[in-house]
Amino acid sequence: MFKKSWILTLLLTFGLLLVWVGERIVDGDPRVFFTGGGAALMLVAIALRGLRVNVATSGQIEKTLLGLHGLTFLGVGLYVWQSDLWAKVAGQTLETGWPKLAGIVAVLVPAVLVVSLIPTLLVELSYASMAKAPVMETGRIQEATNAGLGMGFVLIFAFSLQYVVSERDLKRDFSYFRTARPGESTKRLVNSLDEPLEVFLFFPPASDASTYVQAYFDELKEGSSMLKVQLLDQALEPVKSKELGVSNNGSVVFKKGARKETLFLGTEAEKARTQLRGLDVEVQKRVLQIAKSKRTVYMTSGHGERTQDPIPNEQRANNDILGRTLQDQNFEVRTLSAAEGLGQDVPRDAAAIFVIGPTSPFTEPEAKAMVDYGKRGGKLFIAIDPEVGLTFPELLTPLGLSFKAEVLTDDKSFARMRAQASPSDRRNVGTRTFSSHPSVNYLSRSQQPVLLVGAGPLTELQTHPADLVIDMALRTQSTTWNDLNSNFEYDAPAEVRQAYGVLSAISRRAPSNKLEEELRALVLADSDVIADEVLPLLQGNQYLVVDGLKWLLGDEALQGSTNTELDLPMTRTRKEDSVWFYGTTFLAPVLVLGLGFVVRRRTSRPRKTEVKS
Numbered sequence: 037m038f039k040k041s042w043i044l045t046l047l048l049t050f051g052l053l054l055v056w057v058g059e060r061i062v063d064g065d066p067r068v069f070f071t072g073g074g075a076a077l078m079l080v081a082i083a084l085r086g087l088r089v090n091v092a093t094s095g096q097i098e099k100t101l102l103g104l105h106g107l108t109f110l111g112v113g114l115y116v117w118q119s120d121l122w123a124k125v126a127g128q129t130l131e132t133g134w135p136k137l138a139g140i141v142a143v144l145v146p147a148v149l150v151v152s153l154i155p156t157l158l159v160e161l162s163y164a165s166m167a168k169a170p171v172m173e174t175g176r177i178q179e180a181t182n183a184g185l186g187m188g189f190v191l192i193f194a195f196s197l198q199y200v201v202s203e204r205d206l207k208r209d210f211s212y213f214r215t216a217r218p219g220e221s222t223k224r225l226v227n228s229l230d231e232p233l234e235v236f237l238f239f240p241p242a243s244d245a246s247t248y249v250q251a252y253f254d255e256l257k258e259g260s261s262m263l264k265v266q267l268l269d270q271a272l273e274p275v276k277s278k279e280l281g282v283s284n285n286g287s288v289v290f291k292k293g294a295r296k297e298t299l300f301l302g303t304e305a306e307k308a309r310t311q312l313r314g315l316d317v318e319v320q321k322r323v324l325q326i327a328k329s330k331r332t333v334y335m336t337s338g339h340g341e342r343t344q345d346p347i348p349n350e351q352r353a354n355n356d357i358l359g360r361t362l363q364d365q366n367f368e369v370r371t372l373s374a375a376e377g378l379g380q381d382v383p384r385d386a387a388a389i390f391v392i393g394p395t396s397p398f399t400e401p402e403a404k405a406m407v408d409y410g411k412r413g414g415k416l417f418i419a420i421d422p423e424v425g426l427t428f429p430e431l432l433t434p435l436g437l438s439f440k441a442e443v444l445t446d447d448k449s450f451a452r453m454r455a456q457a458s459p460s461d462r463r464n465v466g467t468r469t470f471s472s473h474p475s476v477n478y479l480s481r482s483q484q485p486v487l488l489v490g491a492g493p494l495t496e497l498q499t500h501p502a503d504l505v506i507d508m509a510l511r512t513q514s515t516t517w518n519d520l521n522s523n524f525e526y527d528a529p530a531e532v533r534q535a536y537g538v539l540s541a542i543s544r545r546a547p548s549n550k551l552e553e554e555l556r557a558l559v560l561a562d563s564d565v566i567a568d569e570v571l572p573l574l575q576g577n578q579y580l581v582v583d584g585l586k587w588l589l590g591d592e593a594l595q596g597s598t599n600t601e602l603d604l605p606m607t608r609t610r611k612e613d614s615v616w617f618y619g620t621t622f623l624a625p626v627l628v629l630g631l632g633f634v635v636r637r638r639t640s641r642p643r644k645t646e647v648k649s
Contacts, residue, residue, distance in 0.1 A: 041088075041160060042160050044085050044101075044105075045081070045101070045105075045156055045160050047077055047081040047084075048077070048078050048081035048082070049153075050074075051073075051074040051075065051076070051077030051078035051080075052074065052108065054070045054071070054074025055070070055112055058070030058073075058074060059115070059119065075112065078105075078109055079109070082102070082106060082109060085098060085101055086102055094163075094172050096174050096177075097159070097174065100159060100178075100181060101156065101159060101160075101163075104152050104156045105156070107148060107151070107152035108148075108153060108156070111145055111146075111148035114141050114144055115145045117130060117141055118131065118138050118141040150191055150192060151185055151188035152188075154185075154187050155180070155181045155184025156184070158181070159177055161180070162176050162177055162179075162180040163177065217252065218252060218255050218319075219320070220478075222256065222320045223256065223259060225320060225323055225324065225327070226256055226257070226259070226260045226262070226263050227259050227260050229260060229262040229263065231262065231292060231293070232292070233264070233290065233292050233323065233326070233327060234291040234292070235263065235264065235265045235266070235288065236266050236268055236280060236289040236291065237250065237253070237265065237266065237288055238269070238273075238284075238285050239269070239286065239303060240269050240270075240285050240303060241269065243285065243303040244304065244305045245286065245301060245303055245308050245312065248305060248312050249288065249301065252315055252316075252319075253265045270282055270283070270284060270285045270287075280298075281296075281298065284300075285303050286300060286302040286303040287300050287301070288300075288319075291326070292326045297325050299322055321364045324364075324365055325366050328366050329366075331366070331367055331589075332368045332369075332385050332386060332387055333362055333367045333368070333369055333370075333386070333387050334369075334370050334372035334382070334383065334386050334389050334390065335359075335371055335372065335389075335391075336371075336372050336373065336378065336390070337371045337372065337373040338373035338375070339391075339394035339395065339397070339398060340394055340396050341393055341394050341395075342355040342392045344356045344369075352393065353564070353567040353568045353569035353570075354567065354568050355392050355393075355563075355567055356568055357568050357571050357572060358566050358568075358581060361578070361581060361582065362585070367387065372386075372389065374402060379399065379405065380401070381405050381408065381409075382405055382406065382408070382409035382414065387415065387589060388414075388415040388416070388585065388589065389409065389414065389415070389416050389417070390417045391416070391417070391418045391419065392417075392419050392563050393419060393420070393421055393567070394424075395424045395426075396426075397428065397430060398431060400430070403431060406431065406434075410434065410435075410544075410557065411555070412553065413551075413554055413555060414555060415555075415557070415588040415589060416435075416556075416557035416558070416559075416588075417558050417560075417584065418431055418432075418557065418559045418560065419559075419560040419563035419566060420439060420492070420560075420561065420563065421562060421563050421564070422440070422441040422442055422443050422490065422492030422562075423443065426441065427441055435504070435542045435559060436497050436501065436504045436542065437494055437496060437540055438495045439492055439561060440492055440493050440518070441492060442492055442518040442519070443463055443519050443522065444463070444465055444490075444491045444516050444518060444519070444536055445462045445463050445465070445517055445518075445524055445526075446465045446466075446512065446513060446515055446516040447462050448513065448515040449467065449512075449513045450463070450464050450465055450466060451464040451487055453489075459524035460524060463489065463490050463519075464487060464488070464489050465487075465488040465489075465491060465516055466485050466487050466513075467485065467486055467510065467512045468485045468576070469511045469512065469513060471508060471509045471510070473507045473509040473587075474587050475509055475541045475558060475583060475588075476509045476510060476539075476584075477583070478583055479576060479579055479583065484574070484575055484579060485574060486510060486565065486574065486577055486580055487570055487573065487574050488512070488538060488562045488565055489564035489569075489570055490564060491512070491538045491562035492538075492562065493538070494536075494539075494540050494559060495537065496537075501544075503544050503545070504542060504543075505542070505543045505545075506541075506542050507542075508537035508539070508540055511537050512536045514534060514535045516533065516536055518531055518536070519531065537561075538560070538561045539559070539561070539580070540558070541557070541587070542556070542558075556587070556588045557588075558588060560580075566580070
């Protein structure tokens with residue numbers, strides 16, 4: 037009998053190696069020799085190990101090793117069960133008769149071998165270190181066994197996780213520099229194409245920016261057969277470059293028929309960081325410009341409305357961002373006043389009319405022109421403010437709505453927009469209470485908050501034309517009240533807490549069921565929501581405009597997110613900067629030193645010992 041335990045383990049391992057050679061490398065008669073001989077050696081090692089379990093000094097250790105050896109042989113047996121060797125016994129392979137069971141056994145084979153061989157190695161190392169000890173420490177063997185089993189289970193979990201991740205093919209990029217991926221809105225836009233759209237990527241082979249751009253368009257074209265993408269080198273394709281008007285690499289050209297748009301990114305990812313992060317926004321803009329025909333929207337003027345250009349002595353924010361957003365969506369923006377014909381009729385090419393923050397009422401002829409426009413299938417976007425003290429019945433009554441010049445306030449759900457906190461901040465009401473209306477479909481799903489800055493309450497009239505369908509698409513939280521005395525405090529019972537309507541979607545279906553003859557209108561009880569001061573701050577406000585416009589014009593199928601990885605500027609007050617400076621410079625080190633001092637004092641105290649007599 038072998039006196040050294042590791043010789044038996046080596047014999048078992050050598051037998052396992054012979055089985056592997058017989059099953060994986062050789063075939064025919066050599067396979068029988070290697071596989072059969074290896075299995076025989078493993079059985080001999082197990083039998084010799086069994087003879088050692090009765091040794092008084094190390095019997096418990098030998099039992100542990102015997103169990104681990106038996107587990108190793110079980111792994112070999114499971115392998116034989118799911119291999120073609122089993123067909124010689126049962127007449128068919130396990131995979132043919134029981135394919136699911138064969139898959140389970142195939143997974144169990146390496147798992148069983150891992151949880152048997154690793155503990156065996158650690159036990160043998162621990163066993164050898166006690167070769168000259170007068171008494172065997174079974175505790176050390178148990179710890180080695182547990183450590184080996186733990187390592188084995190960790191490996192099994194890691195490989196299982198790797199298998200699942202590779203099968204599911206999910207990717208997560210947690211790096212600082214990430215490029216934008218195709219957004220939901222851009223994908224829907226591409227999927228709605230009814231004619232082929234060609235995209236030419238001009239990049240040299242060594243360009244690292246090309247990798248990001250190709251990955252973006254590979255994902256974008258997955259759901260559309262109309263999007264064709266080609267990678268070209270401007271230096272090697274002079275004819276095509278001249279045809280498309282490209283003089284340098286780093287350009288992306290969008291072409292549909294005779295129309296084309298160019299987006300320049302650059303060939304180096306480091307220099308094109310900003311462009312790559314906002315790639316989805318720019319791609320959607322170019323696709324809209326060539327895939328959709330340009331339409332005209334009118335913004336009314338002459339009633340104190342917000343304008344794109346600054347006006348002297350005007351305290352309110354402009355709506356330049358709104359105008360540029362409409363232009364990015366391939367709309368031509370024009371003004372419409374009484375001098376430009378508003379008192380007579382709305383132009384026939386008007387895709388929509390925007391009334392943004394008027395401070396004086398509309399005249400009767402102007403209001404009649406708006407009503408007539410709605411009757412022939414007009415699209416209206418009206419944003420009014422309670423601060424001006426007008427209720428605009430000439431615009432809202434035909435739409436079945438009423439408006440009160442009362443500023444809504446909330447002491448639970450509000451935002452601070454300036455450095456110094458003030459009770460007036462309670463008028464910066466935040467909400468995400470959306471209905472299921474298509475104009476706020478994405479906002480309802482994503483729960484993006486919308487910020488209101490001095491909104492008023494909208495109410496559906498008790499009596500209005502029966503063919504009007506009115507939906508309060510956005511309401512405040514139930515903690516909001518109408519601040520009648522403007523003291524920013526809730527004064528019951530005159531002031532009432534409730535969920536007030538602040539955005540209403542109105543429609544009237546045409547008898548012909550044609551979209552161009554259907555009235556659609558959005559009434560927003562706060563024009564600050566879409567003004568330059570607030571609109572850039574929250575994506576919820578931006579989607580409220582863009583998706584609302586898509587619903588107005590019947591493009592609600594294109595609603596969804598537009599991805600961007602551009603960093604938003606972080607602003608802090610001087611007081612906040614001082615807190616961060618002194619906190620990180622002095623407070624944090626003092627806390628660490630104090631914690632170390634306490635721990636050191638506790639560990640250095642002399643322990644009291646009890647002396648037993």
